[in-house]
Structure formats: structure tokens, C-alpha cells
Amino acid sequence: MIDNLDKVILRTLMDNARVSYADIAKNNRVSPATVHVRVEKMRKAGIIKGAKLKVDPRKLGFDVTCFIGIILKQAGDYPRALAKLEALSEVTEAFYTTGQYSIFIKVVVRNIDDLQRLLIERIQAIDEIQSTDTLISLQNPIMRDVGLDALGH
Template sequence: MADNYQIDNLDRDILNELMKNARIPYAELAKNFSVSPGTIHVRVEKMKQAGIILGTQVEISPKQLGYDVCCFIGIILKSAKDYPSALTKLENLEEVVEAYYTTGHYSIFIKVMTRSIDGLQQVLINKIQTIDEIQSTETLISLQNPIMRTIRP
């Protein structure tokens, strides 16, 4: 499928409903939008092939699983050439749940989840700060996450 696939109003409506409930049957979507289930199926498949729909996932609550500390760590690398190897090492740390290659003061900005402040300290001292490619870090602890949403089609 071409990279320039343009979504229309039906595609947008389908995406909005799937974002609310990815398990909604195609037949129910078809009924809601006055089209055939086959049309829904074809549209969803086209959006998958175009890379608009990447998959479905279960949303979990980190707090309910005991992960009470969320923080963001800005990382300054010793050299720009260190990015690939530093990223590989960070990817191997289960506490690192997101990573971004950034412009500005930091080379990499990561999101880390731990069960406690003590756990965060251990991750910083024994894992992140032992990565040779890292020159320095700055840690920002999140107090709450009042806005969390995805892009709307």
C-alpha cells in the first residue's frame, strides 16, 4: 500500500471506535456506520497495510501492578557516535519503558517505571549510570499523569 494513503470520514470513524474498543465486532461497526461488514474489514486491512493501524494492545495500570514511581531521565552521551550502543543497552533494561532520541540538551530522553524510590536509585546506580557511553543524567520524577491520550485521527 502506498505511504500516502489518505483516510476519509469512514476510516476516521472506524479508527475512533476501534480506539475506544479494539474488540468491537466488525458487524457492529458496519451497523453503526450503515455499511457492510466486508467494507469495514477492507478498510481496516487497508489501514493496517498503510501502517496507520499498527496493532492492538491491552492497556494495563502500572500502579495496580505495584509500579508506583514514574520518572523521566535526560541522558547526555559522551559522543554522538555512542547513540546506537547506548540505546541497545537501555533497551535491555526492563525498567525503561520508552526512549526518545532528542535535540537540545539531552541526546536521549527515557521514561522509567519502578516499584519504589529505592528501586529507582538501584536502577540509576547499578544499571543506567554504569553504561559507559553515558556522560551524565538528570532525573525528573513524575508526581502524576493528568493528561494521557493518543493522537485522534
């Protein structure tokens, strides 16, 4: 399990993955080596899976984000459908879900015309897919990493 120092380290790195271990150490009155050891321990435990650069897709010309619920023809079609969806660069996330949809994906495209082409020519053309339901995002007012609040103080 992780202790309070681990939680502080995680919270700090989740806010800014570029902060130095020396700065974290100084703010928490421990040595940089202690921070390094703690981070490595959390990496080995699979708690920390890497550091990512966050990019604003709109600044790169990708103005449409949408979510597509996918109903498969058969439950056994999941692995093949997922492999085909994974090959589409516009698909940024995929979830295997319960309820109405078998798969729920997040898609980012430049415009509505690109979305229409993607849907008709590439997603709905996947043999294993029976039907889709598309929800277009108007804005993303809440965007945060899981864990910041859940870790406590």
C-alpha cells in the same frame, strides 16, 4: 489517504479495540466486510500497527514513573547506549531528541529504592552515558492516544 469512514473506524477502534466490525458497520450503515477491508487497508499502509491491552502499572505495584534525560559522551555513542537501555525492562519508552539531552527515557519502577539502584547500578554505569537528569512524575492527568482529536469529525 484516509476518508471520513476510515477516520470513524480509527476513532472507534482507538477508543475500544475490542469492538466488533459488525458493531462498527451497523453504527455507520456499511457492511462488516467493508469495515474489514478498510481496517486491512490501514494495516497494510502502516496506519494501524496493532492492538494493545492497557495496564495500570500502579495496580501491579509499580508506583514510580519518571523521565530521565541522558547526555551521551559522544554523538556516535547513541546506537550502543540505546541497545543497552533497551535491555533494561524498566525502560518503557525512549526518544532520540534535540536540545539538552540526546536520549529521553520513561522508566517505571516499584519504588524510590528501585529507582536509585537502577540509576546508579545500571543506567549511569553505561559507559556511553556522560550524565543523567531525573524527573519524577507525581501524576499523569492527561493520557490519550494521538489522533483522536486530530482526525476531525
